[in-house]
Amino acid sequence: METTNKDFIIFQNVTFSYFDDDTDTAADNGSQVDETAASDTHMPRKRKNAVENVFFSVGSGEFVCIIGNNGSGKSTLAKLMNGLLVPGKGTVISAGFDTKNDTDIWEVRRLVGIVFQNPDNQIIATSVEDDVAFGLENIGVPRDEMIRRVDEALAVCGISDLRQSEPHLLSGGQKQRVSIAGIIAMKPACIVFDESTAMLDPKGRQSVMDIIKKLNKEEHITVVLITHHMDEIVDADNVIVMDKGRIVKEGSPADIFSDKKLISELSLELPPAAGVFESIENYDFGMTVLSPEQGVEALMNKFNWNFGG
Template sequence: MSKMIEVNNIQFQYKNNDDEGMLALNDVTVTVESGEFVVVIGHNGSGKSTLAKHMNALLLPTKGDVLVKGLNTKEEENIWNIRQTAGMVFQNPDNQIVATIVEEDVAFGPENLGVPPVEIIRRVEEALNIVDMLEYRGKAPHLLSGGQKQRIAIAGVIAMRPNCIIFDEPTAMLDPSGRKEVINTIKKLNKEENITIVHITHFMEEAVDADRVIVMENGQIVLEGKPKEVFSKVEQLKELGLDVPQITDLTNELIKEGIDLPQDILTVDEMVMRLCQLK
C-alpha cells in the first residue's frame, strides 16, 4: 500500500497571550496507508482532534512535518491539492451545511472547484446514493434528523472526490440511531468506495471494525495496534481514563470469574460463539 498521510515527529503548541502555550502534540509520528481505516481514541484534551486538523492542513505543526500524498502541509502552494485529497467532516453538521436544499448543499464543494455543471449533477447523485440519502435531495436540511444531516455533510465531502476523509468526532452530537447511521456510512466508504478513513472518536464501539486503533494521551501516542490487540489491554486503557467496548468489559469480568475465554472478544457474535464452545 502507498502512504496517504505521513506525520513525522510533529509538535504543536497553542499560543496564549503570554506567548507561552500548551503543547497539544508532542513528538507524534504516525503513517496512514491508502485504503486504511484508522480510528484515533483518547479522552478530551488528549490531542486527537488537534492531530486530525493537521492531516488536512487546518493546523500546521510547530515542529516536524505532515505529508499528504507526499505534499508537505507547510508549503502554501500545496494547500489546495491537500484539501482536495483529504476532506474533513466535523462534529456539528450544521457548521458544514450552507444551502437550503440538500442537493444544492452537496453541489457547493464541486462548484467551488470549478467542476462542469453536468459533472456536478452526476457527482451529487452519486454522493447522495452512497450515503443512502438520494430520496432527500429536494428536502430542506433543517428538517432532517442529526444523523441525516451528518450524512449530507459527508455527501458534500464525497462529491469533491477526496482520496481520504478525516472524521473529527462526527457522532459526538448524535443519538444512538444517528450514530449507527453515520458509522455504517463510514464503513461503507472504506470497504466499498476504498476511501482512506481517519476517524476520531471517544466511543470505543466505533473502533471495533477499524484496521488499526491509535490511543492518545497528553499529546502523544501511547498505544497502537489492531482493535483486538489494543482492547485486550483493559487495565491500561482504564488507567488512561478510557472505557472499552461493553463486550470487552464483559469478557474481562467473566475471565475474572474463572470462565475460560480469550481476552480479545469484541463483538456479541464472537461472545455467543465462544460461550457455545464451552463445555
C-alpha cells in the same frame, strides 16, 4: 488484512502549539513566538504544545481510529492531517504532499476531507442538493458533471430521497450524511471523522457508522475515525491512543483492550461486548471478545455450540 504501504499520511516528529492565552485562535501555525500581539504587557505570548513529537502513519485504504480523553490532541491531529493546521516542528505528508507547501494545500484539503462533530456548523445551503454541490461549484466543475457527482454522492450516503429537502429540517444523522455527501462529491481519497457521531442519537449514530464502514470497504476510502464510542473501533486496522498530546499506545483493538493498565490509567471504557465477557471470570474463552459477533463465536467454540446445523 493484507499489507499496505503505510504512506498515505505520515507524521514525522510533529509538534504543534497554540497560544496559551487565546483559545479562539486556531489558525496560527505554531512556528514562532509572536512578540507584537501582547505588546501592551511587553511580554512574549506563551505557547502550549497540543501535540508533541508525534510519529505515525496511515496506509491507503486503512481504517484507523484515534481515541483519548478530551484535550489529548485528537482534533489538532485531524486538522494537521489536511493542512488546516501546519506543524510548528516536524513534517506532515498527506496524500503525497508536504502540508507546509502552500502550492498544494487545496489539493490536500480536497483529498483529505474532515467531518466535524456539529452537523449544524457544516451545512451552508438551503437545499440538500445545493449543499452537496457547494464544493464543486467553488472549484468550477461543469454543470453536467456536477449533477452526476451530486447524484452519486447522495446515493452512496443513502439520502437520494432527501435531495430537495431543507437541511435544517433533517435529523442530526441525516445532516451528517449530507456533510459526508458534500465531501464524497469532491472525490477524496481519505475522510477524517472528528467525533462525527458524538451529537447523534443511537439511530443516527448507527446510520452514519454504516456509511463510514461502506465508504472504507466498498469505495476504498481511507478512514481516520476519532471517537469516544469504543464499539466503533473494534474493526479498526490500527488504533492510536493519545494522552496529553502524545501517542501512548498504538496497535490492534485487541492489543489496546487487553492492556488493562492503560485502560485504567486513562479511564477508557471497554466496548460493551468486551465488558460483558470481562465479567464472566470463570471461563477462559481463548480469544479476545470485542464485538457481539465475536462473543457468539467465543461461546460457540467454548461449548461446541453449532447453530448452523
